[in-house]
Amino acid sequence: MKRTYKLATVSLAVTIASSGLGVLSSTDTPSAPDTRVEAAADDEGARPGGPAVSGSDPDLDGDGATAPTPAPAPAPAPAPAPVPVPPPTSPGSGTGAETGAVTLNPCGGTGRSTVRPQSIGTTLTTQWVVKDPQDDATYDLSGITSTAYPATNSVFAVGTGTAAARTCIVGGTILGQADDSQTWSYYHDQFNAACVKIIATESMQVHDVRCDNVEDGIKPQENGVNANNATFLVTGTYLSRIRDDCMENDYTVGGVLRDNLWEQCNTGISERPSSDRSWPTPASETLTLDRMLIGLYETPHVEGGEVVMGENALFKWSESGNRVVIKCSVFKVDSVSLNGTDSMALPPGTVVDDSACPDEPSTIVWLGGGAYPADTAGMRVVSDRSVWDDAVSRWKTDHGYLP
Template structure:
């Protein structure tokens, strides 16, 4: 088995990684941070240049001190503001590459040449510490928070210095290495604008639609209002005594029709003819899923649309078995639109949480799903898509890309598509009456449902890319030990929290997965996610 409990997992690294990098889904722009030069200099080889070396070292031991210099070029920020920046360094593979100190970053001059710099010619560095990382294990990713140091486009230089009290050096992989090279990840947001805030009270449903807006149909609602307009949300309007400063969420920053939903909807919001680029602001809306409202949000029409916020609360009996929930076929949201974005949706107690059906290019970010009785994300129509910075805290199955015979006969084929899941927390939850016998009557499936699991060459499922995720399971699923693993794909620095007996039951790529039995890794990551997202989930229910 691939249980790596022998190598200590640093909670500081895991917590820091998610504190910094999960947040980039808040409002990502096209900003790019390129580490264009890195070089270590060594006191015990004062005239030697190590610019072509594949490893980077920081060492505080007198007589053999080592400092690493990095030069980063940032572009694409433009008029946006930087909300977060993290320099990621991967600790090298040998067990001794880790340290009790991941090091501290200081600002440094940029007038050095990667292929000429030596200990003797190294520049003086700024005394102030910009970012530091505590203990790191081998193969771990250390994330240095540079959010206050990166202000926009330009060139930035840093020096990495060891802070180990014991002289324990740390070794990272450099640009020339074969695994993860140094990387600067940047999150951006639109600059703040000044907009007029108005309020109104409605005791019944109403709808006003401009000539270019989408058509929509709704069933009975309670204390709900709808409005549609094509006024760009980035426009600045100033009226004396009635202005306020707000930040326009990226989901609402386009110029397509704007639909605003508020109140509690006991019937479906069903709009199958959305105009291109429609923006749906559902931050103040709650959708009640039930046996008489199987698809509380059902969308179709043109592509490039976005749903911001919203809370789907299932009214299903929480003691129902898997077959009872599966038998009535329901989902929190289903959509047919291409390039559709879900941002900040909260879903609880439904069969499938999110169900993309066609069009491709879907994005789910900042979503929070719990007690999902079958698939948290059902992608059985084999679309390409992205799950980013989301909390899937209670799935029977996390991700499905297993088409039914009718879907296959309709020509759906994901073999040339990519499904990326990154910066996301995923927990399988034992639920009543699983699809198979268990001693206590509780159970779940695996993390993935995949077409032709044992025959990846002929599988129709999309290619898979997993980056910087944390998974948790506390028992073997009813699908069996061999199905608790991960389908083949591009895997990078994920963590598996295993709370069951013995070793994790399925093979995991050792170079990509760290397995731990420490529940605190999961709990800390969830607490961090919730703390960072509550302010953005305006009005969303935090508990069922």
């Protein structure tokens, strides 16, 4: 099913190499148990609780170590409102094979296998992980819900043992149980895990995942530091109440983010390797944001010995970061970053290409008063919150979250 995104008045040309996902319907029976699905204790290693700048990951290479059992989180506070979830069977559209310079294998079609690890309607309370996937595997998690956060392991994870080629994850709902009153450092230091962690070669894709109230959102990785042997495509995902990075891309994988609603992120996208490391990223490698909605989200932080409400920034960048291309996107920023105005600038060399949406250009909705205090790479800036609210409402309607 093709989804229409109404922010763009002229649709982006996308070549679809396959018309089907191979997604099972609600009448299909689940596949036989996948013997490659292991307990998730080896997904991510322990992360030390030492000092860290808001939004930084203190341990990039902790994967594979068995994490110690942390002290239990406090009882979760009631959610401020019911968390919207997708329909029981997610159509999983947005699995195009080519966008700009990034060419990816489609998630369905000849030569691929589709695995449904659980029946529709299943609720998981522990992490789901496939450590050693096969090449060309699509994992269909539509209609499956997980409440397995707080945890030290990412809720859905594939390729944490031996990465495979051309891996795809479709669907799935993650309802984290974090306490809204707890601080950023509490979850960052003790429960530093993502909604989805995917490690692959050649290509990796994540489509139509719904995730609420987890530390990080989506975490793509290559199978080695600066391997430069994979690209990613993420479409149709809806993230809310993400305590740190909506995308933790600290391996600086190049790729495309298209038609996603990341409604509440303490940091939008991180491309900052940990432990003061850096590496040269190929000049041809880009991170493209196409019809993206990213809203920042204030959470409790400890600053100067006191708990204050605040957020970081749209981009947490480094010299290793990719060249950014922004197309027909809307961002919301509530206030000056806790890390200062310098952190609020768009990454150096960012290109804004609104040729597909000249009447509704890429926009920062700035709610902090006065002029936006950092470089915007030429993006339009407005102070009218309805620009953001209307874009979010259209996205939710188009994707089945609102009638």
